[in-house]
Amino acid sequence: MNIQDIVVSSRIRFARNVNSLPFPHLLKGDEPKLQEFLNIVQSVCASKFDGDLFTVNNILIGGKVREGVDDYILNMLIENHLISPALGRSELGGAIISKDKSISIMFNEEDHLREQCILDGFRLKEAYERLLEVDLALHDRLDIAYKKGLGHLTACPTNLGAGMRASVMMFLPALELCGDLRRLIKKYASEDVTIRGVYGEGSEAKGFMYQISNQSAVGWSESQIIDKMESIVKELCRFEEQARRAIWDRKGVDLEDQIMRAYGTLLFARVLGSDEFMINIASVKLGVGYGLLNLDIPAINRLIPKVLPYTLSVNAGKALSPHERDILRAKIVRDTLLEVKR
Amino acid sequence: MLCQLCRRRSAEVIVKTDEGSAELCETCYKRYRLLETMGEIDGLMDYFYMYDEFNPLSAYIVRNTEIICPSCGMSMSRLTKEYKFGCSKCYDFFSEKANEYFAELGGQEYKGRYFGYENKKRARRLSEMTADDLPFLMKKMQEARDNGQVSRAEAIDRRIRQIKGGKQ
Numbered sequence: 001m002n003i004q005d006i007v008v009s010s011r012i013r014f015a016r017n018v019n020s021l022p023f024p025h026l027l028k029g030d031e032p033k034l035q036e037f038l039n040i041v042q043s044v045c046a047s048k049f050d051g052d053l054f055t056v057n058n059i060l061i062g063g064k065v066r067e068g069v070d071d072y073i074l075n076m077l078i079e080n081h082l083i084s085p086a087l088g089r090s091e092l093g094g095a096i097i098s099k100d101k102s103i104s105i106m107f108n109e110e111d112h113l114r115e116q117c118i119l120d121g122f123r124l125k126e127a128y129e130r131l132l133e134v135d136l137a138l139h140d141r142l143d144i145a146y147k148k149g150l151g152h153l154t155a156c157p158t159n160l161g162a163g164m165r166a167s168v169m170m171f172l173p174a175l176e177l178c179g180d181l182r183r184l185i186k187k188y189a190s191e192d193v194t195i196r197g198v199y200g201e202g203s204e205a206k207g208f209m210y211q212i213s214n215q216s217a218v219g220w221s222e223s224q225i226i227d228k229m230e231s232i233v234k235e236l237c238r239f240e241e242q243a244r245r246a247i248w249d250r251k252g253v254d255l256e257d258q259i260m261r262a263y264g265t266l267l268f269a270r271v272l273g274s275d276e277f278m279i280n281i282a283s284v285k286l287g288v289g290y291g292l293l294n295l296d297i298p299a300i301n302r303l304i305p306k307v308l309p310y311t312l313s314v315n316a317g318k319a320l321s322p323h324e325r326d327i328l329r330a331k332i333v334r335d336t337l338l339e340v341k342r
Numbered sequence: 343m344l345c346q347l348c349r350r351r352s353a354e355v356i357v358k359t360d361e362g363s364a365e366l367c368e369t370c371y372k373r374y375r376l377l378e379t380m381g382e383i384d385g386l387m388d389y390f391y392m393y394d395e396f397n398p399l400s401a402y403i404v405r406n407t408e409i410i411c412p413s414c415g416m417s418m419s420r421l422t423k424e425y426k427f428g429c430s431k432c433y434d435f436f437s438e439k440a441n442e443y444f445a446e447l448g449g450q451e452y453k454g455r456y457f458g459y460e461n462k463k464r465a466r467r468l469s470e471m472t473a474d475d476l477p478f479l480m481k482k483m484q485e486a487r488d489n490g491q492v493s494r495a496e497a498i499d500r501r502i503r504q505i506k507g508g509k510q
Contacts (some may be wrong), residue, residue, distance in 0.1 A: 020493035024413040024430045033493050040491065101365040110426075143497035145430035148469065150444060151452030153430045157443040219450025 005239050005297045007122035008169040008209065011081070012131050015154045015163040016113040017140065017145040018230065029092055030277040035060065035070050037105065043155055045096040045105050048134045056087065066094070072319065075310040081118065083107055104136065111163075120298055122132035122233065124166055124226050130156050136276060151218075158216040166229040167213035170236060173286050174243035177207050184239065192216055192311040200288055206262055207278035207304070212236065246288060259287035267337055271323070272330035277322055281333075299340040345370050347390065356412065358435075359386045388436045411435045467499040476505060 017023060020033045037062045045051055054077065054307065055063070057068040069077075077083045077095070082104045087093045092108040106114040115138070117220060138144070145153035150185075165237035173179040183196045203341040212233060217225050222336035262283035266272070285300060287293040305311060307329040313320045316328060343365055352368035356373065357489045364386055368372065377383045383392060403413060409418045412435070418430025425443075433440045471479055479502050486495035 017430060018493070019497065023427065025426060026414050026416065026428045036491065036493055040494075052491045063454065066434075088508070141491065142493065143493055146435055146469070149451045150433065150440070153427070153433050153453075155426045157425070157427070157440070157447060160444065161450075178368075216447050217454050218444065218447040221453060 002297075003234070003237050004121045005285075006171055007233060008171055008301045009118055009120055010122055010127050011116060011118045011123045011165075011169070012118040012124065012127040013114060013165045014131060014135055015111040015152065015159045015165075015168070016135070016142075016154055017111050017155070019143045019145050024092065024110065024112060025155060027092055027108060029059070034167055036094070037112065037142070038062075040131040041107055041113065041218065042096065042140070044141055045134070048137055049098040049103055051096045051098045051105075052101070053094065054083075055265060056090055057108050058094070059094060061094075072310055072313050078309075079308045079310055080305045083176065083324045084109060084114065084118065087114070102131065103287065105134065106159065111159070120301065122168065124168065124230060128166075128222065128226060146198050156217070161218045161224050162225060163222060164217070164222055164225055165213055166225050166231060167211050168233050170210050170212060170233065170240075171208055171282070171285055172210050172236065173208035173282055174247050175236070175240050177247060178243045180239065180243060181210075184236070188212075191232075192227075193229070207282045209304075210264060217267040248290065252309075256287075256290075258292070258293060259283045259292055263287060263293060263337075266333050269330045271326045271331070273326050273335060274307075274309060274329070277329060277333060278304075284337075294341060295337070296340040299336070303333065303336045303340075306336075355384060358409055361385055361387050364390075409436075468497060471505070472502060473505050476502065478506075 016085055018037055021027060021031060021037060037217070038059075042053065042062060051064065054069050054073070055061070055066045056074065059066050059068070062089035067220055074088050077097070078085055078088055080102060082097050083106055087106050087109040090108050093106065095104050095106040098105045102117055102119060104116050104118075106116070115131055115135055119127045119128040119130075147153055151161035154160060154163055158197045167176065172181060180197070188195060193212065194215055194217040195210050195212050197206065198211050211226065211231070214225050218240070224302075265280050266277070266284060269276075276286075281300065281304065284293060284295070285297060288295050303312075305324070306315070309322075309325055310331075311327045312328055320328065343353045345351050345367035346364045347366055347370045351369060354368050355366050355371040357364050357366055358369065367441050373480070374389050376382075377389060377392075378385075383389045387447060391491035410416070411428055411432045413431040414428035416436075418436060418439065421427060421432070421439060427436070427440070470478075479498055481500040483495050483502065486492075486498060
């Protein structure tokens with residue numbers, strides 16, 4: 001089995017603050033040095049990538065008042081993981097997001113800067129390298145808060161040190177179905193690594209999509225964090241593979257029937273709800289893993305965010321009712337599945 | 343602000359203790375340190391009580407005033423409750439609390455990045471600059487001023503003064 005069929009995406013995030021401003025939870029809009037900070041962030045980002053600026057509310061940047069985005073765009077950015085839910089609640093928050101959506105520099109979230117890079121597949125080191133370019137440029141222009149021994153100073157002490165979080169989004173249906181995932185969640189929690197559902201609350205995950213990330217890693221170097229995450233991801237891939245074999249041995253044709261019915265539903269449905277889509281697309285991906293279907297997994301992974309509720313409305317250019325969304329979702333899914341045959 | 347003890351000279355030193363904090367002038371602070379070293383007083387409150395111009399109001403303020411970060415206004419009680427520092431200077435001001443949290447989180451010293459990026463440009467921090475870097479720092483400070491980066495210029499200027507003052 002290809003590891004890239006299990007690992008959906010890789011993300012690196014840095015938390016940074018500047019010395020000249022109170023941390024965002026104490027920051028006021030009229031803070032004299034806020035403008036200088038925002039101007040520098042904007043100019044560094046412009047020099048490193050082609051991106052768009054979004055602000056949660058109306059904020060003065062570069063001498064102009066930037067109008068806050070509407071709720072649809074804000075929620076679309078959140079459901080695509082381009083900004084965090086916490087940023088959506090921030091009075092002075094915003095983000096500069098690269099056109100290819102791989103880099104997002106959030107400002108005034110929990111820390112002054114939350115820099116992140118998301119790449120498809122299992123590419124933690126590449127994501128780190130890409131983000132490092134922007135981070136070094138920001139270090140060069142800003143007086144970044146840093147203390148010898150403690151590392152980068154952050155609002156919450158759990159982010160001290162490298163101020164870095166490495167996350168990997170994984171598709172783990174077999175581990176969930178055979179009940180092993182709960183045991184693994186406990187096992188990794190003792191190593192400061194969390195596993196939680198990407199779409200859904202707590203450990204419950206719609207579509208069997210899970211985010212695996214390091215928690216506090218105070219004192220760890222960036223390379224130690226990435227090495228550890230890579231070794232855990234590889235281990236999880238091995239467990240998932242074993243679980244898939246075990247389920248196949250147990251269920252065989254019943255599983256094949258479930259997968260093919262799911263594929264049929266997605267290919268022919270005219271009205272497709274969000275939950276129904278997530279359940280069936282997971283079965284289809286599992287079918288590709290078993291070699292029953294010949295489809296391009298990365299293309300399917302790219303389809304999932306496109307049919308999320310707010311993304312559908314934003315791409316349609318108008319507020320859609322739930323029923324209109326279900327009709328549009330069914331059409332996009334049908335068209336995409338026909339295109340992604342390998 | 344006037345010294346909370348003598349109320350004549352301007353306050354220059356913030357004294358932090360478990361009992362509370364007080365802003366003292368240089369003279370009152372020196373006397374406090376001397377008496378404390380000699381074992382004549384038992385803490386800040388005791389000092390206020392024994393002071394020849396004993397002022398109950400000052401003593402009350404000291405007893406009831408929270409320790410507040412002078413830079414951002416974050417209080418110790420809020421820090422403990424929210425588990426969030428208010429600014430980078432809080433890490434110095436509440437250093438005991440910071441060290442306590444640090445120890446709880448494993449207490450492992452951060453030694454910096456790195457994979458194999460030796461060939462890449464590495465952003466050196468101002469705190470790592472030494473007297474050898476003074477010409478470079480002067481140039482960078484001028485560049486920051488020319489580009490209107492006031493905070494950056496101030497930070498470099500601070501470091502230049504530290505180096506010139508003997509702090510490496």
